[in-house]
Amino acid sequence: MDIPYSPAPGRTAGIMQFVRQRIAAREWPPGSRLPSLRGMARQHGVSKSTVVEAYERLESEGVIRARAGAGFYVAGPLAPLALSEIGPRLDRQIDPLWVSRQSLDLGAQALKPGCGWLPEDWMPRDAIRRALRQVARDPEAPLTDYAPALGLPALRTQIAQHLGTRGLAADPRHILLTDSGTQAVDLLCRFLIEPGDAVLVDDPCYFNFLALLRAHRVRIIGVPHAPDGPDMDRFEAALEEYRPRLYLSNAGPHNPTGARLSAAKAERIHALAEAHDLILIEDDIFGDLESRPSARLASGDRSDRVVQVGSFSKTLSASLRCGYLIVREDWLDALADLRTATTFSGAGLTQAVIARLLRDGAWQQHTRLLRSRLAQAMPRAIRLLCALGLQPWHEPEDGMFLWCRLPDGIDGARLAQAGLQQGLMLAPGNVFSLAQTAGHMMRFNVSQMDDPRLPERLATLIRTCPC
Amino acid sequence: MDIPYSPAPGRTAGIMQFVRQRIAAREWPPGSRLPSLRGMARQHGVSKSTVVEAYERLESEGVIRARAGAGFYVAGPLAPLALSEIGPRLDRQIDPLWVSRQSLDLGAQALKPGCGWLPEDWMPRDAIRRALRQVARDPEAPLTDYAPALGLPALRTQIAQHLGTRGLAADPRHILLTDSGTQAVDLLCRFLIEPGDAVLVDDPCYFNFLALLRAHRVRIIGVPHAPDGPDMDRFEAALEEYRPRLYLSNAGPHNPTGARLSAAKAERIHALAEAHDLILIEDDIFGDLESRPSARLASGDRSDRVVQVGSFSKTLSASLRCGYLIVREDWLDALADLRTATTFSGAGLTQAVIARLLRDGAWQQHTRLLRSRLAQAMPRAIRLLCALGLQPWHEPEDGMFLWCRLPDGIDGARLAQAGLQQGLMLAPGNVFSLAQTAGHMMRFNVSQMDDPRLPERLATLIRTCPC
Structure with missing residues (x-):
């Protein structure tokens, strides 16, 4: 008409x-x-x-x-008709920020087996309450002043001591505290790379690395990941072809795969980095969940080519924001200046609360408990998912992540979209995959799978998914 | 012996x-x-x-x-000779980060009339201790989870209510919480400008604006500042000549001058912004120190061209890091995504502590006290500095800053360097001046000038300065 x-x-x-x-x-x-x-x-x-x-x-x-x-x-x-009723956020493509948005903004009622962190009741809430009260009483607590440019010395010392117990000795003077591990990586990217530079990542990798690197407008190059680290032939070929400036990776347990870097591959990466003038950023945010240490790029001898990044978000609190980076001494001043220019200073009070939890051993004790709970949750989750026809890519020794192949014919993104309408937050494989070759994969968080409603909800979803 | x-x-x-x-x-x-x-x-x-x-x-x-x-x-x-022993920082040029570095890293013993914030004992330490204890007790406190992407709703509502009492009505849904006011400006720059774009600032302006904009590699254009706002002829000429994308400014009391924007100039800036497609970022970090409200670019009707930035660092605590921005609705999602990509999320626990201090009125009561203390400190500081031969550029009605002309023949940078050797931290004019035309000026913080040792130390310094 x-x-x-x-x-x-x-x-x-x-x-x-x-x-x-x-x-x-x-x-x-x-x-x-x-x-x-x-x-x-x-x-x-x-x-x-x-x-x-x-x-x-x-x-x-x-x-x-x-x-x-x-x-x-x-x-x-717009996406399928029914989706448009839910609100504008659901209209978006499944992009690297999809999991972040849903995880951060979904209500407490949702089941979140796709979430990237531990449930609230796994976290050391009583210890945090105690530390808050102690800091409130402490006449020396940094209540109102700006923190020193590199962060509170007491926490930097505690971090160095803790890493020492993990065989990753660090000099507290080389530690710069940030507001999160993500901010540490962002600061390093600002310092080290230019738009158009090539950067290597694992495929699959932590989805927010992709979002972050896109914000820096670099050329992102993916290297297929295996249970013992990157595919070294492809890694070397990428070095030859793209001459990347950086390799940005998760230390074990790797996100999303739960992989563990082997010592042989770590050594080979170091040799290649030397030969190709490559800088290695190792995000060690899950390292404290390892029961048996896997190899590290940032090992005790602290090569000038490696920057280690860490935070307490996964093992202590993501509400007490604090991350850190450990870097060669001659970069520190410039990084501290860049941090001052872009965020001025860190949260001294938060740093003091965390320093207290490390000093009195509460955090260390809690991470031991977490490792033991995860060791029990992992086989439970594997049994549940296998019963539903999903197949683990490999069985991780530790950590919270399980990377699974979906039953034949089921697309991860569609399953996740359908799940969202039923209050079930899933992490479809392709949000982790630069090459978008993980449409049949899904990341599960074994700590988020103890809710008794989950098996039935997940079974129904898989059975009825219009995929 | x-x-x-x-x-x-x-x-x-x-x-x-x-x-x-x-x-x-x-x-x-x-x-x-x-x-x-x-x-x-x-x-x-x-x-x-x-x-x-x-x-x-x-x-x-x-x-x-x-x-x-x-x-x-x-x-x-330490004696002058020993300077080389102290380390590289003292050897640096007086650059825009100079004041930040010295303010953050100098020990508690130093006198800091050049510092950009209030002394620790002017801050509401008891109220903060109380709020920490209350949050530690609160069963609903966000102790461990990530905060929602836009920040804790309770604090966003409190901020909107408070701004309403200042005649700056805002919709809480348009408020995005950040880790600092600086981070808010940084996020906006990432979102709005490209390397090479032109950005207008006041000359003089907050030195960290210069450092931040340099990190964004933009072309910074200075407009001379007068006691009632920018020189409008020069402002308009800069719009014609450089076609800037942004104007980044401090609301009153202006840093470093203590200037107050007039309503006529605010209106003129809006008209010019409309005609030249200019975006206005107004950093309102000192606004709560105003006894009599000055004009704002971000007035109640919330033009789409204005972004308001604020934080609690100057009036509550710089150790509880939290800032915010208020922005048109259609930019919010993109800014939230950029924030997630680059720092993941904000500090929920810090946000909860601040929300509590706003909700129970402790912060509002404290800002009233601050205004009254500053109103007494300002004339004292003016008398002291005039007696030493310094001349205020104008006499601010409120705030902590006093922008002064030094006695003839004295160079601010040299005076500041000499002061540092005597534990006296000064803020030389040229760190605030893009055109480097403020070598004879110095910013003083009237709240940092009550130490009985200061008059004699400052007098000696001026008398003996090799300038």
């Missing part, structure tokens, strides 16, 4: 043109909400009824769409 | 060496307190008497000093 044409009067046409320009400039992307009628009217000095008319004409043209009681949205290529 | 030489036995020598190394590395700067005897003994696995002997020997060498009942301190201030 043709829509009869009648030109819009002057002010209405002005509003329509304004909206069209914003959409054309991609300032308002598909799915984004238009300004309210009142806001638009005020902003342009026109009456609300003028805006109503402009929006209705744009809607009849298919440029925007009204949603009952929820305003107007920019029209665009 | 010569001190007879006798070598220290093994363990004592080890402790002595450890202390000397820390001091040489400037990890323990002059004036900083050494670890307690007990703590040091435990850390090194030696007896307390070994530490006592090591400390006493170091004291006899003049390396450290004992204070009755208060432990041992690194000796200082």
Whole structure:
């Protein structure tokens, strides 16, 4: 049916043109909400009824769409019909930030076997409460002043001592505290790479590495990952072909695979790094969950080519934000300056609380407990998933992650989207895969799978998934 | 009198060496307190008497000093000759990060009239201790989980309510919490500008804006600042000539000048922004120190062109790191994604502590007290500086900053360098000036000028400065 044409009067046409320009400039992307009628009217000095008319004409043209009681949205290529009812976030592609968004914003009622961290009741809440009370009493606590540029010396010393017990001796003077492990990697990227540089990552790898590196506009090169580390032939070929500046990787247990780097591969990576002038960033955020230490790029002798990154988010608290990096001495001042320029200083009070938990041994005791609980949860999760027809890629010795192949014909992204509608948060394989070759894979977190509702919910989802 | 030489036995020598190394590395700067005897003994696995002997020997060498009942301190201030021993930091040029470095790293003994924040004993330490205890007790406190992507809703609501009382109504849904005001500006720069873009700043402006913008590799354009806001002719000429994308400025009381934006200039800036497609970032970090509100770019009607930035570092605590930005709705998702990619999430526990201090009114009560103390300190500081031959650029109505012209023939950078050797931290004008035209100016912080030693120390410094 043709829509009869009648030109819009002057002010209405002005509003329509304004909206069209914003959409054309991609300032308002598909799915984004238009300004309210009142806001638009005020902003342009026109009456609300003028805006109503402009929006209705744009809607009849298919440029925007009204949603009952929820305003107007920019029209665009949208996912399956039912998804659009849930809200704009679900309209997004499954991209590297998908898991982060869902994990951070889903309510407490959701089941989260795809989540990247431990359940709240696995965390040392009583010890944290005690440390908060102790810091509140401590006359020397850094309550209000800015922290020193490199962070609280007491915590840097505690971190060095702890790493010493893991055979990763570090000089406290080479430790820079940050607000998170992610921020440490971001700071290093700002310092070390330029837009257009090549950076090596594992495929699959922690999805946020991909999001972070995209924010730095680098060329990301994936190297297939095996249970004992990267595929070395492909690693070497990538060095020859792309001349990357950095290799960014997770130490064991590897995210998402639970892999453990072998000593032979660690040695080979070091030799190649030397030959190709490659810098190695090793994110050791899960290392304290290892029952039996796997090889490290950042070993005791602290090659100038390796930067170790760590944090307490996975084993202590992700609400007490604190990460760190350990780096060669001649980079420290420049990194500290860059940190000052971009975030000014760290959270001294948080650092003091964490230092106390390390000093009195509460954190160390808690990580022992975590290792033992995970060692029990892992075989339980493997049994559950195998019963549902999923197949572990390998059986990790430790950590929280289990990387699984889905039953034939099931697509991970579709399963995750369907799960979300049922309050089940899953981590589809392709959010971890640069090459997008993990559509049939899924990452599970064995610590998040003890809810008695989970087996039935997951079984139903797999049985009914329209994949 | 010569001190007879006798070598220290093994363990004592080890402790002595450890202390000397820390001091040489400037990890323990002059004036900083050494670890307690007990703590040091435990850390090194030696007896307390070994530490006592090591400390006493170091004291006899003049390396450290004992204070009755208060432990041992690194000796200082050091004589000019010894400067080369202290380390590379003092050799650096006076650059935009100079003030940050010295403010963050100088020991508690130094006098800091150049510092950018209030003294520790002006801050609400008891209220913070109370809030920490309350959060430790609260069964709902976010102790261990990641915070939602936009930050704790309770704090975003408190911030919106508080801004409402200041006539700066905001929708809590448009507030994104960050780890600092600086991080908020950094995130906006990442989102809005490209290397090579032009950005307008005030000259003089907060020095860290210059450091931050340099990290973004933009073309920084300075506009001379007057007591009622930017020089509008120069502002408009800069828009014509450089077509900047952003104007980044401090709301009143302006840093470093204490200026107040006039309503007429605010209106003119808005009109020019509209005509030249300019985005305005207003850093309102000192706004709560205003006794009489000055004009704002981010006024109640929340133009799409303005982003407001704020934080609690200046009025509550810089150790509880938390800032925020208030931005048009259609930018929020992208900014939240960028934040997730680069720092993952905010510090939920810190946010909960601050929300509690706002909710029970402790912070609001404290800011009233601060305004009244500053109103008394300002005329005292003006009298002191005038008596020493310095001339205020104008007399600010409120805030902590006083921007002064030095006596003829005295160079601010040289004075600051000489001051540092005497434990006096000053903020020379040119660290705030893009055009480097403020060599004869200096920023003072009136809250940091009540130490009875200051008038004499400052007088001596000015009298003897080799400038």
